[in-house]
């Protein structure tokens with residue numbers, strides 16, 4: 311990986327910041343499915359990632375126990391599979407049945423030879439053993455209605471029909487009962503195998519979705535939204551696709567990756583504001599279609615790919631990549647403390663849209679732009695970004711609170727003015743447990759006055775991730791040395807709590823909130 315630009319953009323705002331919260335002011339219930347991740351047949355996510363027979367920790371099925379344990383610690387709920395770009399040329403039938411009869415195929419998305427050792431059954435049974443909810447994607451790039459409906463029947467059908475009987479013949483009697491289904495992946499992207507214009511995709515997604523729900527009416531469908539807010543077709547794509555699919559789908563997808571470009575630290579620190587605007591725009595696009603249809607139905611969002619991802623590790627539009635085999639090392643970004651701060655802030659944004667975001671997937675789970683890294687035959691370890699994800703998944707429970715955050719803004723080149731301090735909070739209505747997540751995007755300590763008029767609030771403590779200024783954490787050793795630190799002292803007053811935030815930090819506080 312090339313060295314990151316050394317230039318830092320200084321952001322120095324130090325003035326009054328206040329947050330007001332009350333248990334009655336709520337955004338919505340946090341859907342636990344926002345703590346999802348993503349396993350694609352890409353690089354070393356599957357092979358030598360989650361699966362490595364012969365590894366010292368491998369279970370009877372060949373899956374690495376060390377990775378499964380870290381996944382559990384990370385608090386992952388949903389796992390999207392098998393892609394990503396990979397799914398758009400995938401023939402799922404070639405990866406079921408006896409492994410010795412399966413043939414390798416050339417995956418055109420990543421120009422990698424896929425051995426087909428891991429397929430639908432292996433993945434779904436892994437999810438069952440590990441208590442993960444699978445989110446399956448169907449191929450609407452090179453394939454269509456038939457293959458999509460057949461896969462739903464294979465996974466969810468009862469005995470007595472062709473595809474369900476094939477599953478049973480392959481050794482699995484009980485249907486898997488997969489609820490979440492993506493209607494293709496990033497079909498607006500010219501890089502996608504079988505890329506389509508919005509009308510063609512919208513019609514196909516509506517037809518495939520209809521057939522899939524006829525096989526199993528209990529499933530939830532995700533239509534492809536834009537692969538980024540910066541696509542030329544953004545907005546019009548959502549409008550057109552939903553004009554065909556509004557009545558059949560439940561969610562529309564969103565994908566976003568953020569990075570520090572050309573040393574522009576201020577814009578990078580403002581990434582979650584860009585994410586926030588992206589959510590508001592997709593909600594507006596979806597609601598506009600609903601309004602035109604005079605529909606009472608509300609489409610929710612599946613933010614099924616998000617993360618920090620550095621451009622230098624991307625493939626771009628290259629079509630002459632050498633064909634690779636044996637789980638090549640591709641897109642293995644190593645993260646810094648700054649990346650961890652931004653990931654924490656992005657997670658807080660998901661919480662602040664709890665009324666509309668039903669699913670979220672940190673892309674991806676292992677090795678590929680991932681919070682968990684492995685060495686083949688060696689260790690598994692946590693990247694810096696592991697910590698804010700795990701902490702939020704652990705602490706954020708119940709209802710997301712509608713906070714009133716007053717903070718100065720600073721100017722950024724990419725996003726205009728962004729708040730210097732951002733926050734999100736949840737309260738568990740059963741226990742009164744409060745979780746408060748606060749990001750200080752500035753390079754100075756900030757003092758925050760937390761007001762809780764008409765309610766009793768207490769913060770017991772907090773843990774923070776700091777943007778170390780040493781650059782990327784390139785090695786396993788450095789990543790393992792990085793951890794969360796105790797929050798700066800918290801002072802309780804009469805109706806207020808004073809917090810001090812370290813420069814460029816993300817802090818998770820825990821405590822209680824009652825009327």
Ligand code: AHR
Nearest residue numbers: 350394395396495496673
């Ligand atoms: O997560 C890596 C890739 O990013 C996925 O395959 C694709 O959907 C997105 O462009």
